[in-house]
Amino acid sequence: MSKKLNGTVIVTYRCNAKCTMCNRYKVPSKPEEEITVDTIRKLPEMYFTNITGGEPFIREDLKDIVRELYKKSDRIVISTNGFFTERIVDLCKEFPQIGIRISIEGLEQNNNEIRGLEDGFNRGYTTLRTLVDMGMKDVGFGMTVQDKNAGDLVALYDISDELGMEFATASLHNSFYFVESNNIIHDRLMVAENFEKLINRLLDSNSPKKWFRAYFNHGLINYIFSQKRLLQCDMSFDTFFIDPFGDVMPCNGTKEKEVMGNLNEQSWDELWNSEKAESVRKKVRSCDRNCWMIGSVSPAMHKYIWVPAMWVIKHKFLRFFKKKKYSMYENKIVRDYRDGKVTKEQLDACSTCEKCINMQR
Ligand code: SF4
Numbered sequence: 001m002s003k004k005l006n007g008t009v010i011v012t013y014r015c016n017a018k019c020t021m022c023n024r025y026k027v028p029s030k031p032e033e034e035i036t037v038d039t040i041r042k043l044p045e046m047y048f049t050n051i052t053g054g055e056p057f058i059r060e061d062l063k064d065i066v067r068e069l070y071k072k073s074d075r076i077v078i079s080t081n082g083f084f085t086e087r088i089v090d091l092c093k094e095f096p097q098i099g100i101r102i103s104i105e106g107l108e109q110n111n112n113e114i115r116g117l118e119d120g121f122n123r124g125y126t127t128l129r130t131l132v133d134m135g136m137k138d139v140g141f142g143m144t145v146q147d148k149n150a151g152d153l154v155a156l157y158d159i160s161d162e163l164g165m166e167f168a169t170a171s172l173h174n175s176f177y178f179v180e181s182n183n184i185i186h187d188r189l190m191v192a193e194n195f196e197k198l199i200n201r202l203l204d205s206n207s208p209k210k211w212f213r214a215y216f217n218h219g220l221i222n223y224i225f226s227q228k229r230l231l232q233c234d235m236s237f238d239t240f241f242i243d244p245f246g247d248v249m250p251c252n253g254t255k256e257k258e259v260m261g262n263l264n265e266q267s268w269d270e271l272w273n274s275e276k277a278e279s280v281r282k283k284v285r286s287c288d289r290n291c292w293m294i295g296s297v298s299p300a301m302h303k304y305i306w307v308p309a310m311w312v313i314k315h316k317f318l319r320f321f322k323k324k325k326y327s328m329y330e331n332k333i334v335r336d337y338r339d340g341k342v343t344k345e346q347l348d349a350c351s352t353c354e355k356c357i358n359m360q361r
């Protein structure tokens with residue numbers, strides 16, 4: 001039996017939001033060219049599937065897609081901006097075991113300004129509450145941290161904690177997927193301080209899952225200081241993304257779109273074992289973008305579990321009686337930046353922000 005994979009299905013590039021860090025809504029897919037249930041039927045067995053967009057609930061046939069995916073996937077999580085409450089609730093009634101992650105970009109004012117959706121915070125929050133009240137178990141929210149909303153990070157974590165929900169974080173990335181190449185964190189120390197507070201809250205909890213989330217957030221500090229990834233990236237080896245056009249890709253972090261094959265035209269085995277797929281895998285091996293997004297880090301954390309596990313042992317148990325278990329200054333680069341040994345311009349030049357890189361040329 002072949003090994004089960006980790007897959008992300010981008011069901012649409014249409015989106016009802018206008019986020020400041022993503023231009024995807026300006027380049028939507030057309031409904032008639034979006035991935036069909038027939039193509040989804042050709043996907044391999046998966047231990048985990050993320051359904052995302054654009055905004056996936058824009059697709060009126062999302063239930064048919066989920067039904068098909070459950071035939072081949074052990075666990076499904078949908079990422080959404082939470083705006084279409086009724087559609088989300090309706091889908092969850094049929095699939096109560098499904099995971100829902102709603103992205104909320106800060107407290108009310110910041111969220112609405114970043115997301116560009118009128119009343120977006122209240123819509124997202126109402127959806128979350130409704131799902132919790134329905135008894136949905138796998139519900140959580142996620143936040144993409146940037147200068148503007150970093151101060152809301154711990155407050156949002158507290159809301160998630162009160163509601164007994166998962167709290168996922170990300171930071172700004174640039175890629176073909178976001179149709180954006182100029183995202184960058186400006187005040188790195190301020191943003192890292194907020195991550196540090198969150199990490200200590202997570203380490204103080206009694207939940208092993210949260211201790212590993214603390215490690216993920218430690219990796220985000222490392223990322224915003226433009227450092228090498230803490231764990232090797234194995235995207236395209238046992239993980240894939242498929243876009244609305246049926247193109248199978250290694251990930252959503254590359255500068256230009258990388259294509260391993262097209263599932264509308266090929267069978268899975270033909271595509272996955274093709275020369276084209278192999279050449280993409282070679283590129284992944286030498287990729288220097290150092291993304292730290294949950295889609296590529298979660299499989300790596302499972303595969304190289306001893307690395308985060310050692311970090312957790314060190315910070316949770318060896319520092320059990322310490323009030324502050326984690327300091328961002330454990331990272332040499334953060335100390336060097338504080339001490340003026342590395343400048344903002346040097347860090348910017350090592351980021352994926354094209355504007356910053358070009359300014360250094
Ligand atoms: S980040 Fe998500 S919700 Fe925001 S515009 Fe991009 S696809 Fe839409």
Ligand code: SF4
Nearest residue numbers: 233251253254287291
């Ligand atoms: S680091 Fe990994 S996830 Fe990021 S662009 Fe490279 S291959 Fe993709």
